[in-house]
Amino acid sequence: MKHLVLTVTTLLVIATLQAQSLPDIAPKAVTPVPYQAKLLPGGAVEVSLGTQTYTILGDFSLRPGWAKLAATETEGFTSVNVNGDSLAASAPGFELKRTLSRAVECLVVTDLITNTGTENLPLMYRQYVNLPKVKEYRLCGNRIYSKRAAGTNSINSTVMVVPEEGGSLTLLAVSDIFRVHIKTFSAKGLYGLADEILVVKPGATVEMSFAIFPSTSSDYYDAVNAMRRFKDVNYVIAKGFAFLAPYPPGVKTFNPDYDRIGKDDTVEEIRRWLDCKSADYVGCGSVGSLNERAHGTAFLKNIKTDIHKAFHQKILDARPTATVFHYFHAHLDVKADMEQGTYDQWKQLKPDGTQGDYRNPALPLFIAVDGTNWTDYQEKRLKFIHEVLNCNGIFWDEFPYSALEFHYGEPWDGVTGDINPRTHEITRLKSSVALLSLSWRAKMLEWMGANNIMLIANGGGPYTKSMTDIFRKYKFIAFEETGSLSNLTQVHLFTPIGLGDHITERNELDCYRNMLRHLDFGCLYYYYHQQVEPFTHYTLSRYMFPTTPIELHEGYIIAKERILTNRSGNFSFGGNEEAEAHFFDANGYEVKREAPKFQKDGKTYYKVELGEYESCALVKKEAK
């Protein structure tokens, strides 16, 4: 008996010690960051946290030269008055009002810039820190290895610097125009956010605001999670996704023994296929081999309505929980099929005045401006998808813009232009397609929300705060394609979903392994195209949804409903939640394995041990 007690005790001690060799991972308590912040006499912003102090300098272009907000002395401003957390300044051509507002984990700086002249005002705007030595830095979420770099991303519109002494500072562009125009930069020890294409109309006021996140942590994902909380984007991602179109027989896949699943497959075959992918959002679309066209005016001319309706019904018969989506794109038409001349006024123009295209003249570009015959037609398409094809979901491809970001012609968006970097004069006006189409796209999203139509957008998500608010209101989601896996940094500040990699995935094992790679970036996985076959078994995606993110990390996601991980650790939901563990082996098959439970610091932890290419989903029992 004594021997038995001794053995059991020894085993428990060994297990505890082993558990202690794995990291303990639980959601971190969100507490106010005890930073100090103030406006300096020269108008720059000073932020301190612990032993770190940062000065965020500001540059505003003049013609010629610059007006600068610095620590003590300003330059170029005719007057600067600092009063607590506010500043009022004047410079040739504009007035500036700056205010600071303090949030739980960051400081928000709002600059209101008013053009006091009678002509359009070109204004290059830069906010940056000067840190001669840093341990590492990131632009738009990507770690940069060169001394100078530039980046642009309107969702992860950030600069993060990690000083040699530790801690970190992250700058995040917040206001709509700043995010759309964003350029992040590093050069000669300067790291910052810039808008180098801003034009302010005479008498108009433009808001440029950004947030400053000081932290004692150097971890990128700690900064990501703070920004996600600030942007309030941790809402539920309800279901998994896969594309499924009504292909006729004979359309090949990468496997010579399998054609793409399609319209002639049985309900049972479709059920099995969707079960393997665990997809309840099903993305249908036009099929080239049925002579259909996905874009513009060609879409309605060629759509085989009866085939799609019948196929959608099969999908719902196979999986009653499914929502069927149909493909939509607002900016392209098909030259061979389109109605020539009808929409000429809405051509998207390049700087030389010719119409832009999708890197192929067969697919010309148009701008989706509200109240035009082009958007009238797009609305007709959307209504057709919902009312005739009976889809309750829209998959909106290239949501903010397509192959070209800018339009060089009328109408003008009122805030964008090319500015000569030497003279600071306007070279020419241009328009951001994202801004030009914003009001119409917002109108369409409100229509979808009012009609219980779900939206999934491609392109990472909304580029503006105003659009983010609509997405959040209706729990719309977006994903990013992963031809390069690091594209996932673009979704770190929105719904963290990556689409499967169409460039390298050839079989279901590749898909599973990419799910694990997505977890390396703290992201979820949606299946891509049907070139990959066959799918023979369910995998990790069965336990991925619904997910309401709490924290993203390298290798795992902590959500309200579940924890998904590709690395070992002792995981906790933060309390004493009961959960069941689902382990997947290196080939993506679920295997029976225990995740021993233990108590520590008032929390219940589950010990997850994984080998290479293995994964685990810890699912809270009440989430089922």
Place this chain on the structure above:
Amino acid sequence: MTLRFKYTLLLAFGTLATVLAAPDVTITCEPSLPKANLVVNGNFDEGLKSWNLLPKGSDGSQFAFDKIDGCVGEKCLTITGDPDQKRGAFQRITFTPSVKPGETIFLRMLTRKAACDIDAKNPGGIALHAFCENKTARYLPVFRLTQEDHDWTFRESIIKLLETDAPISALNLYLCYYDNEGTLSFDDIQLYTGTAKATLELNEEVRKVEVLHSVHGKLLKEKITKACRKELIIPAYGSICVVMEDASGKRFYRHYPEGIDANVLASDNTIPLGTISRNFLPHDDITLKYDFNTNPLSEGKKTFLCFKSRIDNSIIGGHTHICMVKVNGTQLGDKEMVLPCREFTSSRGTLYKVTGNSGYLVFYAPACAPIDVENNYCPASLDSHDPFTFKLDITSHVKAGTNSIEFTNTCRSNPKYHPVLIIEQPRIIIE
């Protein structure tokens, strides 16, 4: 001798004759190649002889001629930069006769830059100041050097005079390193112009003949069904490789002139694929094929396919998956990858997989040379920073006897974009 034995003997000799009588071609050229380099002392083995210094009156202290690893010969020119000085060297080259409209000037050299100021306005470079017969002068378009450091990299410019251009009687070749720091080195500077008439005499019937040029790619592709003589105008620089394909599809090669722009030499463990060092796969001629025979001595050893690859472009500018490689009909992928790597992170933090469904990832670049970390496209996580050098383990795909290798440019047809895939020094290595 029995009748049966006589027939057997005849059959044996006939077979042997068939094996021995490979198609062959005799190549003659007027003028014969290689022509003399128009740049005197282009490899600086005689120091500054035939070169003039900049700025005028320089004492030469800013120039060095030490051998640097990787240079050709015993010396190279190294200019030490000064942020406040425009330093360089130049040489005047006279053309007799003048270079006429429609003709080509070809410039090639090696350059190396170290410890430069990446923010300097002038990255250093070359200028060709041409003097025309009509007493005008103009600068000819030449390649640009990278803003950042680079190790020895060979660069070329092919300048074709338009029909409306005036004939050029002379030019000044400038090597410039203005207002910068660190050093810029030059070596093996070559300049040629003109053409030559090549005569090909084919000794027997073949299915197909191709003439490949080391700088311009395919010059000729014809179906020839009998022994013949063919005349061809070729550039008077670089080299040609005549590829003959017999009735069975087997390929034979003849190179001219020997040793110029040639593939690696054959050895006990090296089988060059083709004789020319640089092969072009333009979009509309997409597959390059080779055969090689396994050597009984390679049993128990590993077989590697080695080559360098890029998409021809004047600057380093991105990459795409368009290099499909097949061995005996099987597409190679991740499993075979030894070099460069399976995936890398670039200087700007983006992650790329080298193997794609359409083939391997290939960079747009003017040369196959490691990329400095200050260039956005540098594969920073790869120690060598060299994404161009491929080594693929094809041991499991190789069979006894004849094996085939195919390179294909898989870029999809597009009216605007025609990336030309280049394969350099393809060879089989047995280790």
